[in-house]
Amino acid sequence: MAKLSRAARREAGQAYLFLAPSLIIFLVLVLMPVLFSGYLAFTNWNFTSGLKGIQWIGLKNFAKLHTDRNFNFALKNTFIYTATSVPMTLLIAMVFAYFLNGRVYCQKLIRTFVFIPYISNMVALALLFRCLFRSDGIINSMLTTNFGMEEGLKWMSSNDLNKIPVILLSTWAAVGYSMIVYMAAMQGIPESLYEAAAIDGASSHQVFWRITVPLISPTTFFLMIIRMIAVFKIFTSISVLSGDIVARGNISLIVKIYQDAFGNYKFGYASAEAWVLFIIIFAATLLQFWGKKKWVNE
Protein backbone atom coordinates (compact mmCIF):
# COMPACT_ATOMS: atom_id res chain seq x y z
CA MET A 1 0.00 0.00 0.00
CA ALA A 2 1.27 3.45 -0.90
CA LYS A 3 2.25 5.60 2.00
CA LEU A 4 -0.58 7.86 3.01
CA SER A 5 -0.14 11.56 3.48
CA ARG A 6 -0.78 13.02 6.89
CA ALA A 7 -4.17 14.40 5.90
CA ALA A 8 -5.19 11.10 4.34
CA ARG A 9 -4.13 9.21 7.45
CA ARG A 10 -6.14 11.59 9.58
CA GLU A 11 -9.17 11.08 7.41
CA ALA A 12 -8.78 7.30 7.50
CA GLY A 13 -8.53 7.40 11.28
CA GLN A 14 -11.72 9.41 11.49
CA ALA A 15 -13.47 7.09 9.06
CA TYR A 16 -12.67 4.11 11.29
CA LEU A 17 -14.16 6.00 14.21
CA PHE A 18 -17.36 6.57 12.23
CA LEU A 19 -17.43 2.89 11.40
CA ALA A 20 -16.35 1.55 14.78
CA PRO A 21 -19.78 0.81 16.31
CA SER A 22 -21.02 -1.04 13.22
CA LEU A 23 -17.72 -2.80 12.76
CA ILE A 24 -17.49 -4.00 16.34
CA ILE A 25 -21.02 -5.39 16.32
CA PHE A 26 -20.37 -6.96 12.92
CA LEU A 27 -17.22 -8.67 14.15
CA VAL A 28 -18.54 -9.81 17.53
CA LEU A 29 -22.16 -10.63 16.75
CA VAL A 30 -22.03 -11.65 13.09
CA LEU A 31 -18.60 -12.73 11.86
CA MET A 32 -17.41 -14.57 14.97
CA PRO A 33 -20.76 -16.35 15.43
CA VAL A 34 -20.79 -17.47 11.79
CA LEU A 35 -17.32 -18.94 12.08
CA PHE A 36 -18.12 -20.55 15.41
CA SER A 37 -21.36 -21.96 14.05
CA GLY A 38 -19.48 -23.34 11.04
CA TYR A 39 -17.14 -25.11 13.44
CA LEU A 40 -20.00 -26.36 15.64
CA ALA A 41 -21.64 -27.97 12.60
CA PHE A 42 -18.81 -30.53 12.66
CA THR A 43 -19.07 -31.26 16.36
CA ASN A 44 -21.24 -33.03 18.83
CA TRP A 45 -22.06 -30.61 21.59
CA ASN A 46 -24.69 -30.66 24.24
CA PHE A 47 -24.70 -27.06 25.40
CA THR A 48 -25.26 -28.03 29.04
CA SER A 49 -21.86 -29.79 29.12
CA GLY A 50 -19.98 -26.49 28.72
CA LEU A 51 -17.27 -25.58 26.20
CA LYS A 52 -15.18 -28.59 27.24
CA GLY A 53 -17.91 -30.91 26.05
CA ILE A 54 -17.39 -30.01 22.38
CA GLN A 55 -16.41 -33.11 20.40
CA TRP A 56 -15.16 -33.01 16.81
CA ILE A 57 -17.07 -35.61 14.80
CA GLY A 58 -16.34 -34.55 11.22
CA LEU A 59 -19.20 -34.94 8.78
CA LYS A 60 -21.32 -37.16 10.99
CA ASN A 61 -23.96 -34.50 11.62
CA PHE A 62 -24.51 -34.04 7.92
CA ALA A 63 -24.65 -37.80 7.40
CA LYS A 64 -27.25 -38.05 10.13
CA LEU A 65 -29.42 -35.41 8.47
CA HIS A 66 -30.13 -37.87 5.64
CA THR A 67 -31.78 -40.33 7.95
CA ASP A 68 -33.43 -37.83 10.31
CA ARG A 69 -37.08 -38.22 9.37
CA ASN A 70 -38.18 -34.96 10.98
CA PHE A 71 -35.45 -33.04 9.19
CA ASN A 72 -36.60 -34.44 5.87
CA PHE A 73 -40.19 -33.56 6.68
CA ALA A 74 -39.07 -30.06 7.64
CA LEU A 75 -37.15 -29.68 4.39
CA LYS A 76 -40.06 -30.97 2.33
CA ASN A 77 -42.63 -28.80 4.15
CA THR A 78 -40.47 -25.70 3.79
CA PHE A 79 -40.35 -26.26 0.04
CA ILE A 80 -44.12 -26.82 -0.08
CA TYR A 81 -44.66 -23.55 1.82
CA THR A 82 -42.44 -21.76 -0.67
CA ALA A 83 -43.98 -23.33 -3.75
CA THR A 84 -47.52 -22.44 -2.67
CA SER A 85 -47.29 -19.23 -0.69
CA VAL A 86 -44.88 -17.32 -2.94
CA PRO A 87 -46.82 -17.61 -6.24
CA MET A 88 -50.12 -16.92 -4.48
CA THR A 89 -48.70 -13.85 -2.77
CA LEU A 90 -47.21 -12.45 -5.96
CA LEU A 91 -50.30 -13.05 -8.07
CA ILE A 92 -52.69 -11.44 -5.56
CA ALA A 93 -50.29 -8.54 -4.99
CA MET A 94 -49.92 -7.99 -8.72
CA VAL A 95 -53.69 -7.86 -9.28
CA PHE A 96 -54.22 -5.40 -6.44
CA ALA A 97 -51.34 -3.20 -7.59
CA TYR A 98 -52.69 -3.18 -11.14
CA PHE A 99 -56.10 -1.91 -10.06
CA LEU A 100 -54.72 0.45 -7.45
CA ASN A 101 -52.79 2.32 -10.12
CA GLY A 102 -55.73 4.51 -11.14
CA ARG A 103 -58.22 1.84 -12.15
CA VAL A 104 -60.50 1.97 -9.08
CA TYR A 105 -61.88 4.55 -6.64
CA CYS A 106 -61.00 4.61 -2.91
CA GLN A 107 -57.42 3.55 -3.65
CA LYS A 108 -55.97 4.64 -0.32
CA LEU A 109 -58.56 2.76 1.67
CA ILE A 110 -58.17 -0.46 -0.33
CA ARG A 111 -54.39 -0.21 -0.09
CA THR A 112 -54.65 0.21 3.68
CA PHE A 113 -56.86 -2.87 4.04
CA VAL A 114 -54.43 -5.07 2.13
CA PHE A 115 -51.41 -3.60 3.85
CA ILE A 116 -52.57 -3.93 7.46
CA PRO A 117 -51.83 -7.68 7.89
CA TYR A 118 -48.26 -7.10 6.71
CA ILE A 119 -47.42 -4.76 9.59
CA SER A 120 -49.41 -6.75 12.13
CA ASN A 121 -47.79 -8.78 14.85
CA MET A 122 -47.42 -12.35 13.56
CA VAL A 123 -48.01 -13.87 17.00
CA ALA A 124 -51.35 -12.06 17.24
CA LEU A 125 -52.31 -13.12 13.71
CA ALA A 126 -51.40 -16.73 14.43
CA LEU A 127 -53.43 -16.72 17.65
CA LEU A 128 -56.34 -15.41 15.61
CA PHE A 129 -55.89 -18.17 13.02
CA ARG A 130 -55.87 -20.72 15.80
CA CYS A 131 -59.36 -19.56 16.73
CA LEU A 132 -60.56 -19.58 13.15
CA PHE A 133 -59.21 -23.06 12.38
CA ARG A 134 -59.82 -24.93 15.63
CA SER A 135 -62.21 -27.86 15.45
CA ASP A 136 -65.14 -25.78 16.72
CA GLY A 137 -63.82 -22.65 15.03
CA ILE A 138 -65.34 -20.29 12.52
CA ILE A 139 -63.97 -22.00 9.39
CA ASN A 140 -65.51 -25.34 10.33
CA SER A 141 -68.83 -23.69 11.22
CA MET A 142 -68.79 -22.10 7.81
CA LEU A 143 -68.05 -25.42 6.08
CA THR A 144 -70.80 -27.31 7.89
CA THR A 145 -73.43 -24.56 7.79
CA ASN A 146 -72.90 -22.97 4.38
CA PHE A 147 -71.14 -25.64 2.35
CA GLY A 148 -73.09 -28.69 3.46
CA MET A 149 -70.17 -30.64 4.91
CA GLU A 150 -71.17 -33.35 7.38
CA GLU A 151 -68.50 -32.46 9.87
CA GLY A 152 -65.67 -29.99 10.17
CA LEU A 153 -62.07 -30.77 9.23
CA LYS A 154 -59.19 -31.35 11.60
CA TRP A 155 -57.13 -28.39 10.43
CA MET A 156 -54.65 -28.58 13.28
CA SER A 157 -54.22 -32.25 14.11
CA SER A 158 -54.25 -33.81 10.65
CA ASN A 159 -50.82 -34.06 9.05
CA ASP A 160 -52.40 -33.59 5.65
CA LEU A 161 -54.29 -30.43 6.51
CA ASN A 162 -52.17 -28.59 9.04
CA LYS A 163 -50.05 -26.96 6.34
CA ILE A 164 -53.08 -25.10 4.99
CA PRO A 165 -53.54 -22.57 7.83
CA VAL A 166 -49.78 -21.90 7.71
CA ILE A 167 -49.83 -21.26 3.96
CA LEU A 168 -52.91 -19.02 4.16
CA LEU A 169 -51.49 -17.09 7.08
CA SER A 170 -48.11 -16.46 5.49
CA THR A 171 -49.76 -15.41 2.22
CA TRP A 172 -52.27 -13.13 3.91
CA ALA A 173 -49.56 -11.37 5.88
CA ALA A 174 -47.20 -10.97 2.92
CA VAL A 175 -49.36 -9.57 0.11
CA GLY A 176 -49.17 -5.98 1.39
CA TYR A 177 -45.39 -5.74 0.99
CA SER A 178 -45.32 -7.12 -2.53
CA MET A 179 -48.28 -4.96 -3.52
CA ILE A 180 -46.43 -1.76 -2.56
CA VAL A 181 -43.32 -2.80 -4.48
CA TYR A 182 -45.44 -3.71 -7.51
CA MET A 183 -47.28 -0.38 -7.35
CA ALA A 184 -43.98 1.48 -7.50
CA ALA A 185 -42.85 -0.66 -10.44
CA MET A 186 -46.10 -0.18 -12.34
CA GLN A 187 -45.91 3.58 -12.00
CA GLY A 188 -42.74 3.31 -14.09
CA ILE A 189 -44.62 1.90 -17.08
CA PRO A 190 -45.12 4.73 -19.63
CA GLU A 191 -48.73 5.85 -19.95
CA SER A 192 -48.34 5.97 -23.74
CA LEU A 193 -48.24 2.17 -23.90
CA TYR A 194 -51.64 1.93 -22.25
CA GLU A 195 -53.02 4.67 -24.46
CA ALA A 196 -51.79 2.87 -27.57
CA ALA A 197 -53.39 -0.34 -26.36
CA ALA A 198 -56.68 1.46 -25.72
CA ILE A 199 -56.66 2.88 -29.28
CA ASP A 200 -56.08 -0.61 -30.64
CA GLY A 201 -59.13 -1.74 -28.68
CA ALA A 202 -57.33 -4.06 -26.24
CA SER A 203 -59.44 -5.37 -23.35
CA SER A 204 -58.27 -4.74 -19.80
CA HIS A 205 -57.57 -8.47 -19.59
CA GLN A 206 -55.20 -8.21 -22.56
CA VAL A 207 -53.60 -5.05 -21.23
CA PHE A 208 -52.80 -6.76 -17.94
CA TRP A 209 -51.29 -9.92 -19.41
CA ARG A 210 -49.61 -8.40 -22.49
CA ILE A 211 -48.30 -5.10 -21.14
CA THR A 212 -48.22 -4.97 -17.35
CA VAL A 213 -47.07 -8.49 -16.54
CA PRO A 214 -44.14 -8.64 -18.99
CA LEU A 215 -42.93 -5.13 -18.18
CA ILE A 216 -42.75 -5.74 -14.45
CA SER A 217 -41.09 -9.14 -14.75
CA PRO A 218 -37.80 -7.91 -13.17
CA THR A 219 -39.81 -6.83 -10.13
CA THR A 220 -41.56 -10.18 -10.06
CA PHE A 221 -38.21 -11.92 -10.08
CA PHE A 222 -36.87 -9.70 -7.31
CA LEU A 223 -39.97 -10.23 -5.17
CA MET A 224 -39.92 -13.95 -5.83
CA ILE A 225 -36.43 -14.28 -4.36
CA ILE A 226 -37.19 -11.96 -1.42
CA ARG A 227 -40.36 -13.88 -0.59
CA MET A 228 -38.67 -17.25 -1.07
CA ILE A 229 -35.96 -16.32 1.42
CA ALA A 230 -38.59 -15.04 3.85
CA VAL A 231 -40.62 -18.25 3.59
CA PHE A 232 -37.49 -20.41 4.00
CA LYS A 233 -37.25 -18.77 7.42
CA ILE A 234 -40.88 -19.40 8.39
CA PHE A 235 -41.11 -19.96 12.13
CA THR A 236 -43.41 -17.76 14.19
CA SER A 237 -46.65 -18.69 12.45
CA ILE A 238 -46.06 -22.43 12.81
CA SER A 239 -44.73 -22.22 16.35
CA VAL A 240 -47.76 -20.26 17.56
CA LEU A 241 -50.36 -22.09 15.47
CA SER A 242 -49.27 -25.50 16.69
CA GLY A 243 -48.64 -24.56 20.29
CA ASP A 244 -45.86 -26.51 21.89
CA ILE A 245 -46.10 -29.67 19.83
CA VAL A 246 -45.29 -29.21 16.17
CA ALA A 247 -46.39 -32.17 14.05
CA ARG A 248 -44.44 -33.59 11.13
CA GLY A 249 -47.14 -32.32 8.77
CA ASN A 250 -46.22 -28.67 9.19
CA ILE A 251 -42.79 -28.54 10.84
CA SER A 252 -40.38 -26.18 9.07
CA LEU A 253 -36.60 -25.99 9.00
CA ILE A 254 -36.33 -23.25 11.59
CA VAL A 255 -38.84 -24.93 13.90
CA LYS A 256 -36.71 -28.08 13.67
CA ILE A 257 -33.51 -26.11 14.38
CA TYR A 258 -35.18 -24.44 17.32
CA GLN A 259 -36.39 -27.75 18.74
CA ASP A 260 -32.98 -29.42 18.44
CA ALA A 261 -31.13 -26.43 19.86
CA PHE A 262 -33.37 -25.30 22.70
CA GLY A 263 -35.46 -28.40 23.31
CA ASN A 264 -32.62 -30.93 23.28
CA TYR A 265 -29.57 -28.62 23.57
CA LYS A 266 -27.96 -30.37 20.60
CA PHE A 267 -26.06 -27.29 19.49
CA GLY A 268 -23.71 -29.12 17.14
CA TYR A 269 -26.47 -30.87 15.26
CA ALA A 270 -28.67 -27.76 15.16
CA SER A 271 -25.74 -25.79 13.71
CA ALA A 272 -25.40 -28.33 10.92
CA GLU A 273 -29.10 -27.90 10.16
CA ALA A 274 -28.75 -24.12 10.23
CA TRP A 275 -25.92 -24.34 7.71
CA VAL A 276 -28.10 -26.33 5.35
CA LEU A 277 -30.59 -23.47 5.51
CA PHE A 278 -27.76 -20.98 4.98
CA ILE A 279 -26.64 -22.81 1.85
CA ILE A 280 -30.18 -22.84 0.46
CA ILE A 281 -30.53 -19.09 1.07
CA PHE A 282 -27.08 -18.49 -0.41
CA ALA A 283 -28.12 -20.33 -3.56
CA ALA A 284 -31.29 -18.24 -3.81
CA THR A 285 -29.25 -15.05 -3.46
CA LEU A 286 -26.81 -16.13 -6.17
CA LEU A 287 -29.83 -16.77 -8.37
CA GLN A 288 -30.95 -13.22 -7.69
CA PHE A 289 -27.59 -11.74 -8.73
CA TRP A 290 -27.64 -13.83 -11.86
CA GLY A 291 -31.17 -12.68 -12.66
CA LYS A 292 -30.31 -9.03 -12.06
CA LYS A 293 -27.41 -9.23 -14.50
CA LYS A 294 -29.54 -10.94 -17.08
CA TRP A 295 -32.29 -8.35 -16.92
CA VAL A 296 -29.97 -5.37 -16.89
CA ASN A 297 -28.28 -6.60 -20.07
CA GLU A 298 -31.47 -7.21 -21.98
Add this chain to the structure above:
Amino acid sequence: MKRRAAVNKAIWTIVIGALSILFVLPLIWMLSASLKPNYEVFNYPIQWIPSTFLWQNYTSIWTDAHMPFGLLYLNSIKIALITIVGKLLISAAAAYAFSKMRFPGKSAMFLCFLGSMMIPAQVTVLPRFVLFKSLGIYNTHFSLILPALFDVSAIFLLRQFYVAIPSDLSESAVIDGAGHFRIWIQIIVPLTKAPMASLAVLALVSSWNDYFNPLIFLVSPQKYTVSLGIRNYAADIYVNQGLAASVSALAPILILYIFCQKYFVQSIASSGIKG
Protein backbone atom coordinates in the same frame (compact mmCIF):
# COMPACT_ATOMS: atom_id res chain seq x y z
CA MET B 1 -67.18 6.70 -23.73
CA LYS B 2 -66.15 8.63 -20.67
CA ARG B 3 -69.24 7.51 -18.82
CA ARG B 4 -68.61 3.91 -19.73
CA ALA B 5 -65.10 4.19 -18.32
CA ALA B 6 -66.48 5.61 -15.08
CA VAL B 7 -69.01 2.77 -14.78
CA ASN B 8 -66.24 0.28 -15.45
CA LYS B 9 -64.13 1.86 -12.77
CA ALA B 10 -67.03 1.70 -10.32
CA ILE B 11 -67.60 -2.01 -11.01
CA TRP B 12 -63.94 -2.80 -10.47
CA THR B 13 -63.99 -0.75 -7.28
CA ILE B 14 -66.72 -3.00 -5.93
CA VAL B 15 -64.88 -6.20 -6.91
CA ILE B 16 -61.44 -5.15 -5.68
CA GLY B 17 -62.91 -3.41 -2.65
CA ALA B 18 -64.75 -6.59 -1.66
CA LEU B 19 -61.55 -8.61 -2.03
CA SER B 20 -59.64 -6.11 0.09
CA ILE B 21 -62.25 -6.36 2.84
CA LEU B 22 -61.40 -10.07 3.06
CA PHE B 23 -57.97 -8.93 4.28
CA VAL B 24 -59.36 -7.11 7.30
CA LEU B 25 -62.42 -9.26 7.99
CA PRO B 26 -60.53 -11.70 10.26
CA LEU B 27 -59.21 -8.72 12.22
CA ILE B 28 -62.70 -7.28 12.60
CA TRP B 29 -63.89 -10.67 13.83
CA MET B 30 -61.02 -10.65 16.32
CA LEU B 31 -61.96 -7.19 17.58
CA SER B 32 -65.58 -8.17 17.99
CA ALA B 33 -64.79 -11.52 19.66
CA SER B 34 -62.39 -9.81 22.06
CA LEU B 35 -65.39 -7.94 23.52
CA LYS B 36 -67.70 -10.95 23.85
CA PRO B 37 -68.30 -13.35 26.70
CA ASN B 38 -66.42 -16.57 26.08
CA TYR B 39 -69.48 -18.68 25.22
CA GLU B 40 -70.45 -16.27 22.42
CA VAL B 41 -67.08 -16.15 20.68
CA PHE B 42 -67.66 -19.05 18.28
CA ASN B 43 -71.33 -18.37 17.59
CA TYR B 44 -72.23 -18.92 13.97
CA PRO B 45 -73.56 -17.13 11.93
CA ILE B 46 -71.08 -14.59 13.18
CA GLN B 47 -72.54 -11.97 15.45
CA TRP B 48 -70.40 -9.01 14.40
CA ILE B 49 -71.60 -6.67 17.13
CA PRO B 50 -71.41 -8.20 20.62
CA SER B 51 -74.72 -8.24 22.53
CA THR B 52 -72.93 -6.60 25.43
CA PHE B 53 -69.50 -5.03 25.31
CA LEU B 54 -67.40 -6.96 27.78
CA TRP B 55 -64.60 -4.45 28.46
CA GLN B 56 -63.59 -6.68 31.31
CA ASN B 57 -61.64 -8.87 28.85
CA TYR B 58 -59.29 -5.93 28.39
CA THR B 59 -59.17 -4.74 31.98
CA SER B 60 -58.40 -8.22 33.24
CA ILE B 61 -55.31 -8.64 31.04
CA TRP B 62 -54.16 -5.07 31.68
CA THR B 63 -54.37 -5.63 35.44
CA ASP B 64 -53.27 -9.28 35.42
CA ALA B 65 -51.38 -10.07 38.62
CA HIS B 66 -48.61 -12.13 36.99
CA MET B 67 -48.14 -10.27 33.76
CA PRO B 68 -49.95 -6.94 33.46
CA PHE B 69 -50.11 -5.95 29.81
CA GLY B 70 -48.75 -2.49 30.58
CA LEU B 71 -45.46 -4.06 31.58
CA LEU B 72 -45.19 -5.80 28.21
CA TYR B 73 -45.87 -2.46 26.53
CA LEU B 74 -43.18 -0.73 28.60
CA ASN B 75 -40.62 -3.43 27.79
CA SER B 76 -41.40 -3.39 24.08
CA ILE B 77 -41.41 0.42 23.91
CA LYS B 78 -38.11 0.65 25.75
CA ILE B 79 -36.45 -1.90 23.48
CA ALA B 80 -37.89 -0.31 20.35
CA LEU B 81 -36.85 3.24 21.28
CA ILE B 82 -33.27 2.36 22.19
CA THR B 83 -32.98 0.20 19.08
CA ILE B 84 -34.31 2.92 16.77
CA VAL B 85 -32.11 5.72 18.10
CA GLY B 86 -29.01 3.52 18.28
CA LYS B 87 -29.56 1.95 14.89
CA LEU B 88 -30.12 5.29 13.14
CA LEU B 89 -27.03 6.86 14.71
CA ILE B 90 -24.73 3.94 14.07
CA SER B 91 -26.00 3.29 10.55
CA ALA B 92 -25.84 6.97 9.59
CA ALA B 93 -22.25 7.24 10.84
CA ALA B 94 -21.23 4.16 8.87
CA ALA B 95 -23.07 5.41 5.80
CA TYR B 96 -21.19 8.71 6.05
CA ALA B 97 -17.82 6.96 6.17
CA PHE B 98 -18.73 4.77 3.21
CA SER B 99 -19.96 7.66 1.08
CA LYS B 100 -17.92 10.75 1.97
CA MET B 101 -14.58 9.54 3.32
CA ARG B 102 -11.53 7.80 1.91
CA PHE B 103 -9.79 5.07 3.84
CA PRO B 104 -7.97 1.83 3.07
CA GLY B 105 -10.14 -1.29 2.99
CA LYS B 106 -13.30 0.64 2.20
CA SER B 107 -14.71 -1.48 -0.59
CA ALA B 108 -13.67 -4.76 1.02
CA MET B 109 -15.43 -3.80 4.22
CA PHE B 110 -18.52 -2.71 2.35
CA LEU B 111 -18.64 -6.02 0.52
CA CYS B 112 -18.30 -7.92 3.81
CA PHE B 113 -21.22 -5.97 5.24
CA LEU B 114 -23.37 -6.60 2.19
CA GLY B 115 -22.46 -10.27 2.17
CA SER B 116 -23.54 -10.62 5.78
CA MET B 117 -27.10 -9.79 4.73
CA MET B 118 -27.37 -13.30 3.38
CA ILE B 119 -26.65 -14.94 6.71
CA PRO B 120 -29.89 -16.02 8.33
CA ALA B 121 -30.16 -15.05 12.00
CA GLN B 122 -30.62 -18.71 12.82
CA VAL B 123 -27.00 -19.41 11.92
CA THR B 124 -25.64 -16.81 14.31
CA VAL B 125 -28.17 -17.25 17.08
CA LEU B 126 -26.60 -20.27 18.80
CA PRO B 127 -23.12 -18.73 19.18
CA ARG B 128 -24.79 -15.48 20.25
CA PHE B 129 -26.72 -17.41 22.86
CA VAL B 130 -23.46 -18.90 24.18
CA LEU B 131 -21.72 -15.52 24.12
CA PHE B 132 -24.56 -13.65 25.84
CA LYS B 133 -24.77 -16.30 28.53
CA SER B 134 -21.08 -15.99 29.30
CA LEU B 135 -21.20 -12.17 29.20
CA GLY B 136 -24.19 -12.13 31.53
CA ILE B 137 -26.51 -10.25 29.19
CA TYR B 138 -28.69 -13.28 28.51
CA ASN B 139 -32.19 -12.57 29.82
CA THR B 140 -31.69 -8.81 29.57
CA HIS B 141 -33.10 -6.45 26.99
CA PHE B 142 -29.58 -5.78 25.71
CA SER B 143 -29.52 -9.24 24.19
CA LEU B 144 -32.24 -8.01 21.82
CA ILE B 145 -30.99 -4.46 21.34
CA LEU B 146 -27.29 -5.08 20.61
CA PRO B 147 -27.65 -7.35 17.55
CA ALA B 148 -30.39 -5.09 16.13
CA LEU B 149 -28.10 -2.04 16.13
CA PHE B 150 -26.11 -3.36 13.19
CA ASP B 151 -28.37 -3.16 10.16
CA VAL B 152 -26.76 -3.46 6.76
CA SER B 153 -29.87 -2.51 4.83
CA ALA B 154 -30.12 0.74 6.82
CA ILE B 155 -26.45 1.55 6.12
CA PHE B 156 -26.92 0.70 2.48
CA LEU B 157 -30.05 2.82 2.09
CA LEU B 158 -28.57 5.88 3.82
CA ARG B 159 -25.37 5.56 1.85
CA GLN B 160 -27.37 5.79 -1.36
CA PHE B 161 -28.93 9.04 -0.17
CA TYR B 162 -25.58 10.42 1.01
CA VAL B 163 -23.89 9.65 -2.31
CA ALA B 164 -26.60 11.66 -4.06
CA ILE B 165 -25.77 14.76 -1.99
CA PRO B 166 -23.25 16.79 -4.03
CA SER B 167 -19.79 16.82 -2.51
CA ASP B 168 -19.18 20.54 -3.12
CA LEU B 169 -21.61 21.15 -0.30
CA SER B 170 -19.40 19.33 2.18
CA GLU B 171 -16.19 20.51 0.52
CA SER B 172 -17.10 24.14 1.04
CA ALA B 173 -17.78 23.27 4.67
CA VAL B 174 -14.29 21.76 4.91
CA ILE B 175 -12.83 25.00 3.60
CA ASP B 176 -14.77 26.81 6.30
CA GLY B 177 -12.94 24.61 8.76
CA ALA B 178 -15.70 22.17 9.65
CA GLY B 179 -14.65 18.64 10.55
CA HIS B 180 -16.37 15.52 9.27
CA PHE B 181 -18.40 15.16 12.41
CA ARG B 182 -19.93 18.61 11.98
CA ILE B 183 -20.55 18.10 8.28
CA TRP B 184 -22.35 14.87 9.03
CA ILE B 185 -24.50 16.20 11.87
CA GLN B 186 -25.15 19.71 10.57
CA ILE B 187 -25.40 19.23 6.80
CA ILE B 188 -25.98 15.61 5.82
CA VAL B 189 -28.34 14.41 8.56
CA PRO B 190 -30.81 17.32 8.22
CA LEU B 191 -30.94 16.70 4.45
CA THR B 192 -31.92 13.05 4.90
CA LYS B 193 -34.72 13.29 7.41
CA ALA B 194 -37.22 11.50 5.18
CA PRO B 195 -35.24 8.28 4.71
CA MET B 196 -34.36 8.38 8.42
CA ALA B 197 -38.06 8.53 9.26
CA SER B 198 -38.75 5.58 6.95
CA LEU B 199 -35.96 3.60 8.60
CA ALA B 200 -37.29 4.47 12.04
CA VAL B 201 -40.71 3.13 11.09
CA LEU B 202 -39.17 -0.03 9.68
CA ALA B 203 -37.05 -0.50 12.80
CA LEU B 204 -40.04 0.04 15.06
CA VAL B 205 -42.20 -2.50 13.26
CA SER B 206 -39.51 -5.17 13.18
CA SER B 207 -38.59 -4.60 16.82
CA TRP B 208 -42.22 -4.59 18.00
CA ASN B 209 -43.13 -7.70 16.01
CA ASP B 210 -39.98 -9.73 16.65
CA TYR B 211 -40.77 -13.07 18.23
CA PHE B 212 -37.79 -15.33 17.55
CA ASN B 213 -35.17 -13.36 19.50
CA PRO B 214 -37.26 -12.65 22.63
CA LEU B 215 -38.25 -16.32 22.67
CA ILE B 216 -34.62 -17.34 22.85
CA PHE B 217 -33.09 -14.60 24.95
CA LEU B 218 -35.74 -13.72 27.53
CA VAL B 219 -36.81 -16.10 30.30
CA SER B 220 -38.20 -13.96 33.10
CA PRO B 221 -41.86 -13.05 32.49
CA GLN B 222 -41.32 -9.52 33.83
CA LYS B 223 -38.87 -8.93 30.95
CA TYR B 224 -41.17 -10.27 28.21
CA THR B 225 -42.02 -8.20 25.17
CA VAL B 226 -45.54 -7.88 23.77
CA SER B 227 -44.96 -10.53 21.07
CA LEU B 228 -43.69 -13.03 23.58
CA GLY B 229 -46.17 -12.20 26.31
CA ILE B 230 -49.44 -12.47 24.42
CA ARG B 231 -49.05 -16.22 24.12
CA ASN B 232 -49.49 -16.51 27.86
CA TYR B 233 -53.04 -15.23 28.04
CA ALA B 234 -54.57 -18.68 27.82
CA ALA B 235 -55.66 -18.31 24.24
CA ASP B 236 -57.33 -21.73 24.12
CA ILE B 237 -59.41 -21.52 27.26
CA TYR B 238 -60.26 -17.85 27.65
CA VAL B 239 -60.35 -17.20 23.94
CA ASN B 240 -61.86 -13.77 24.41
CA GLN B 241 -58.98 -12.66 26.63
CA GLY B 242 -56.39 -14.13 24.28
CA LEU B 243 -57.94 -12.14 21.46
CA ALA B 244 -58.09 -9.00 23.60
CA ALA B 245 -54.34 -9.45 24.13
CA SER B 246 -53.82 -9.84 20.39
CA VAL B 247 -55.80 -6.68 19.67
CA SER B 248 -53.73 -4.84 22.27
CA ALA B 249 -50.57 -6.04 20.53
CA LEU B 250 -51.69 -4.84 17.10
CA ALA B 251 -53.18 -1.51 18.13
CA PRO B 252 -50.04 0.69 18.52
CA ILE B 253 -48.62 -0.18 15.09
CA LEU B 254 -51.97 0.25 13.36
CA ILE B 255 -52.56 3.62 15.04
CA LEU B 256 -49.08 4.70 14.05
CA TYR B 257 -49.82 3.60 10.49
CA ILE B 258 -52.82 5.93 10.35
CA PHE B 259 -50.58 8.89 11.18
CA CYS B 260 -47.44 7.99 9.23
CA GLN B 261 -48.78 6.08 6.25
CA LYS B 262 -46.36 7.88 3.97
CA TYR B 263 -43.29 6.59 5.80
CA PHE B 264 -44.59 3.04 5.97
CA VAL B 265 -45.11 2.97 2.22
CA GLN B 266 -41.83 4.77 1.47
CA SER B 267 -39.82 2.44 3.65
CA ILE B 268 -40.85 -0.40 1.36
CA ALA B 269 -41.02 1.32 -1.99
CA SER B 270 -37.64 3.06 -1.70
CA SER B 271 -35.55 0.43 0.01
CA GLY B 272 -37.02 -2.67 -1.50
CA ILE B 273 -34.29 -4.69 0.16
CA LYS B 274 -36.01 -5.89 3.29
CA GLY B 275 -38.15 -8.99 3.41
